Amino acid sequence: MEPRVAGRGRIGASLALGALVTSCAADGAAREGPPPTPLHGTLSTRYVGRFTADDQDHDLRAWLALDLADPRRSPVSGHLSARGDLDLDGLDEGPAFDGLDESYDQALVGHVHEAYADLALGPSVETARGTLRVGRQNDPELPEFLRLDGVAYRSTPRGPRALAGGVYGGLPARLYDEHESGEAAYGTFVEAAPWRGARGRLDWLHLEDEVLLGPHADDLLGLSLWQALRGRGWLQGRLTSLEGDGRDLDLLLQLAPPEEATQLRLRYHELLTTQTVQALEFDPFSEELVEFAPYRELGLDLARELGAHVVLEVGLAARELRDAADEGDFNRDWQRGNVTTTLRAERDAPLALTLGAERWHADGQDSDALEAGLAYDDGGAWRFALGTAYALYDYRWLELEEREDVRSLYLDVSRELGRHVVLELAYALDDDELETWHELTGGVRWRF
Amino acid sequence: MALLTHRTRPLALLIGILGVLAGCALVERLVPSGAPDSFPHRLHVEAARLACAECHGAPDGGLEPVLPGPEVCARCHAASDAGLAPERRISARFDGPLYRATRAGALADEQLFAHAPHQASGLDCAACHAEVARDEGHLGARASELAPSMDACLACHAERGGPGEAECAACHRTIRAEEPPPSHASSWLTHHGAAALARTGERSATCALCHARNSCDDCHRSAPPASHDPFWRRRGHGLEAALARDSCATCHEPDSCARCHEATRPRSHTAGFGAPRDRHCLTCHEPLRSSSCGVCHSATPSHELATPMPEWHTPAMNCRQCHGNGQPLPHVDNGSRCTACHH
Numbered sequence: 001m002e003p004r005v006a007g008r009g010r011i012g013a014s015l016a017l018g019a020l021v022t023s024c025a026a027d028g029a030a031r032e033g034p035p036p037t038p039l040h041g042t043l044s045t046r047y048v049g050r051f052t053a054d055d056q057d058h059d060l061r062a063w064l065a066l067d068l069a070d071p072r073r074s075p076v077s078g079h080l081s082a083r084g085d086l087d088l089d090g091l092d093e094g095p096a097f098d099g100l101d102e103s104y105d106q107a108l109v110g111h112v113h114e115a116y117a118d119l120a121l122g123p124s125v126e127t128a129r130g131t132l133r134v135g136r137q138n139d140p141e142l143p144e145f146l147r148l149d150g151v152a153y154r155s156t157p158r159g160p161r162a163l164a165g166g167v168y169g170g171l172p173a174r175l176y177d178e179h180e181s182g183e184a185a186y187g188t189f190v191e192a193a194p195w196r197g198a199r200g201r202l203d204w205l206h207l208e209d210e211v212l213l214g215p216h217a218d219d220l221l222g223l224s225l226w227q228a229l230r231g232r233g234w235l236q237g238r239l240t241s242l243e244g245d246g247r248d249l250d251l252l253l254q255l256a257p258p259e260e261a262t263q264l265r266l267r268y269h270e271l272l273t274t275q276t277v278q279a280l281e282f283d284p285f286s287e288e289l290v291e292f293a294p295y296r297e298l299g300l301d302l303a304r305e306l307g308a309h310v311v312l313e314v315g316l317a318a319r320e321l322r323d324a325a326d327e328g329d330f331n332r333d334w335q336r337g338n339v340t341t342t343l344r345a346e347r348d349a350p351l352a353l354t355l356g357a358e359r360w361h362a363d364g365q366d367s368d369a370l371e372a373g374l375a376y377d378d379g380g381a382w383r384f385a386l387g388t389a390y391a392l393y394d395y396r397w398l399e400l401e402e403r404e405d406v407r408s409l410y411l412d413v414s415r416e417l418g419r420h421v422v423l424e425l426a427y428a429l430d431d432d433e434l435e436t437w438h439e440l441t442g443g444v445r446w447r448f
Numbered sequence: 449m450a451l452l453t454h455r456t457r458p459l460a461l462l463i464g465i466l467g468v469l470a471g472c473a474l475v476e477r478l479v480p481s482g483a484p485d486s487f488p489h490r491l492h493v494e495a496a497r498l499a500c501a502e503c504h505g506a507p508d509g510g511l512e513p514v515l516p517g518p519e520v521c522a523r524c525h526a527a528s529d530a531g532l533a534p535e536r537r538i539s540a541r542f543d544g545p546l547y548r549a550t551r552a553g554a555l556a557d558e559q560l561f562a563h564a565p566h567q568a569s570g571l572d573c574a575a576c577h578a579e580v581a582r583d584e585g586h587l588g589a590r591a592s593e594l595a596p597s598m599d600a601c602l603a604c605h606a607e608r609g610g611p612g613e614a615e616c617a618a619c620h621r622t623i624r625a626e627e628p629p630p631s632h633a634s635s636w637l638t639h640h641g642a643a644a645l646a647r648t649g650e651r652s653a654t655c656a657l658c659h660a661r662n663s664c665d666d667c668h669r670s671a672p673p674a675s676h677d678p679f680w681r682r683r684g685h686g687l688e689a690a691l692a693r694d695s696c697a698t699c700h701e702p703d704s705c706a707r708c709h710e711a712t713r714p715r716s717h718t719a720g721f722g723a724p725r726d727r728h729c730l731t732c733h734e735p736l737r738s739s740s741c742g743v744c745h746s747a748t749p750s751h752e753l754a755t756p757m758p759e760w761h762t763p764a765m766n767c768r769q770c771h772g773n774g775q776p777l778p779h780v781d782n783g784s785r786c787t788a789c790h791h
Binding site for chain 1: 631645646690691692
């Protein structure tokens, strides 16, 4: 379940080595299955060496994802997700490696993404009235991402309409923002299944934050609806309102009949009002990218198996600013197209060849990418992926015409060492106008 | 569209969404069967008072029900069919031994099911097929609704000690915790996130059926996307953020950007970019591109420190007539635009 295999260069994770990787990813996760022990998880450790002609950097990285008990069976359960980075060769490795990890004045940097305990409230898990969650958490169903240090209660769905609700509150937890004064987050939601195959949800989220230009207290309302289409897919919509003004609208039609050769996704997104400095969770990267101007975006993705040998994925998308006068460095009209083909000798053959192309076209800024990759996975102990990618960035940087091309080559190998341990090795070469990079990665993933 | 202001438009959109979804719900319920014929179970069960086994009973008297053939219907319909044209007789609704209608209990090839042990445990037909007896004849359109759901199966199994949700092999030929279901084929990687959040289906559609919570972290937190290579770190991410910053928000909060940008100088800020050469003036002011510089330098105080023009100077004056006598001045633009800084 290694995202590196799932895409390379500018193609993106969604295209990558196609159905082979998809099956690998699903298979890899599924292998863990329902855990038999009360304490289980994954520990990954990885050495990363980065080299240029003049500099080098050596780091050790570790991730831990830990589950305590199964919430479906135990009244008390918990989850921990954390990461640590250790600089092995000193902090001053040169400007070539400047980045997020290098922005700290310390060799060891750690982050706790989640650390919470769940308590089922009631005589048993099956009959619990609800669940109390305490600790660092984030609810992916909120209309905005919020990492919260606090308490949340969610009731068990009741009645024929599966009515449920919840409340939460605490302090926003930011992994990289060291400013902590004047912050608070709380909210509530209610959801129900109004008719068969449908689910609706209403959210209110309140955030208080002290940002560069002063304090912010923002309220977000979100209304979401999902409608299943007889097992063939679903339709979903979400409308949010920030401080009383409509913020954005999302519509999605997903048709994915489980046993048919075609899958289709049609999506529409509209940013309704200009977004600028807000509480951090609502902020559209305004400190770096200034205002976010209203736009409409329409996208279509189609995946189809053409016989037993070919899987074709095509994507088209276009974004249009609502007011052409908003066009600028960070607000643009664009069109995007991508196509990926995966070829195999037969449907479940272990060896797959993937060819991909992608093009972003925007006024004053285009990028194109080509990709070819070969992956092997027979379900046994060994897996490998070998590929190359070429990307061309063609843009005007402060009105100067510039073209930059990037060539990359990668090799990923993994070997299962027993039932629970996987050895992972990778090498990547990245050659561009500025530098030639070599990155060597090696590590062990232990699932327990 | 003049009637829709930025305040009323969201409401109109919301009404639109609700309308579309309500339409979907109606379609779910009202669209008639695509099957050529329907079968009115209710008429047979309530009016004719037939028991299920009278039509579906196994020929050998066993517990495994069968679909009735034309000869079974003929037991009652033979007399009334005698006076009808052949195309209106009940036998005309059969293709060989099969009635031309969608089967409510049709199982996918992948599923395993036997009626016998269920009936032997004391369940009658209505325990799973209660809706069938009340069906007016639109069985095809509501077939998925009339068949028992996996949730219903699991709830009953939990009560009666049947196979639980972890015992896939009891009901499925191929689906296992170790083997992804058919839905996970092809482009599943691109839409599994939306599917995980949709939760419109039943328990069979929930990730937790097979996946532990930490499996998400295995992929989503252990490594960045492959596109985030060294070039991406230095330049590519800025270019893509300029096109679709919302894609960054899939994983990143603004605090990570701020942290890195505060500590890492842009690639262009090499020797000579600042004093004494001040090469940055050319990139920022010729022409003026405040939006780029303003990313980091939103309030640069030094720009307010240029010596102001004397009060008695007017915009009509030619600066260079007195200052420099037409010779280049020690500025990066050789003194061609004095009023850019000296107001």
